[in-house]
Amino acid sequence: MFTDNEQNLQIKMENLFKSTCGSWQNCTESTIRDFLEQCQQNNIDSQYCMSWVEQNKTQIPDWQAVSATSLEWINQHSSTGSPFNE
Numbered sequence: 431m432f433t434d435n436e437q438n439l440q441i442k443m444e445n446l447f448k449s450t451c452g453s454w455q456n457c458t459e460s461t462i463r464d465f466l467e468q469c470q471q472n473n474i475d476s477q478y479c480m481s482w483v484e485q486n487k488t489q490i491p492d493w494q495a496v497s498a499t500s501l502e503w504i505n506q507h508s509s510t511g512s513p514f515n516e
Contacts, residue, residue, distance in 0.1 A: 443474050443482060454489035459499040466503050476504050 450464040451457045457465075462483070469479040480500050487493045 439474060440482075442472060443469065443479055446472065446474070446479075447483070454486050455491060457483070457490045457496055458492065459495050462496050462500050463503055466500060466507070470507060476508060480504065 446468040447465055450468055451461040465483075466476045466479060469476050483490075483500070484497070487497070490496055
């Protein structure tokens with residue numbers, strides 16, 4: 431069960447997806463970058479957003495390319511994606 435805050439975050443994220451990608455079928459390398467940028471600007475964790483998108487990967491026509499693009503974007507824009515140096 432979602433808390434009110436989590437539910438608001440989910441709704442906000444879904445609205446960002448609708449405004450950038452439109453639908454799962456229109457989710458492309460370009461629109462997924464726009465979506466992740468919008469999530470970041472709205473202080474929504476990009477990995478959380480991609481976890482949600484990945485739950486619907488069977489509906490995304492070129493999932494492999496979208497997934498690779500999103501991983502690359504997350505690595506470039508998040509501290510958790512930074513390479514670890516020993």
